[in-house]
Amino acid sequence: MASKSKIEKQKRNALMIAKYAEKRKELKEAGDYEALAKLPRSSSRTRLRRLCQLTGRPRGNYRKFQISRIMLRDMALDGLIPGMKKSSW
Template identity: 40%
Template sequence: MARKSLIQREKKRQKLEQKYHLIRRSSKKEISKVTSLSDKREIHGKLQSPPRNSAPTRLRRRCSVTGRPRGNYRDFGLSRHILLEMFHACLLPGATRASW
């Protein structure tokens, strides 16, 4: 189980990312349209004004059950440990596992 503080930090980053998503997207569109270098610098400065943690690259996918940051499957939102346990318990319909 991941530490609670790390999970809460990640939730805070997700909220910030959603809040500033439109501002970042519109600024990036403006940069691609403008040809003047001075205008691009001005727009780039506006792009840097939101908090750092609002950038989507600072987000980290975590397991929805344990909060584990590594070994996650995007399709399920679970880490490999929990996914394997669910396979063995037959809790994932349609999922087949290898039997040698």
């Protein structure tokens, strides 16, 4: 499980990305890479990592549910995800 500080940092980065998105787009279209380099590093979308919304786990996440594979399985077994059930063959 990720620390709470990692999860909070991710939220701050998401806000910064939203704040600078329009400015970054304008600078890229103008081709002004020097001004683009002066913007904060964390304002780039590639710095954002997809984390589980429940545990903060960085790996094995499903985009559709925004949770990790482990939490998805637990929630499915508890019946919290409609239409999903455990399969065996």
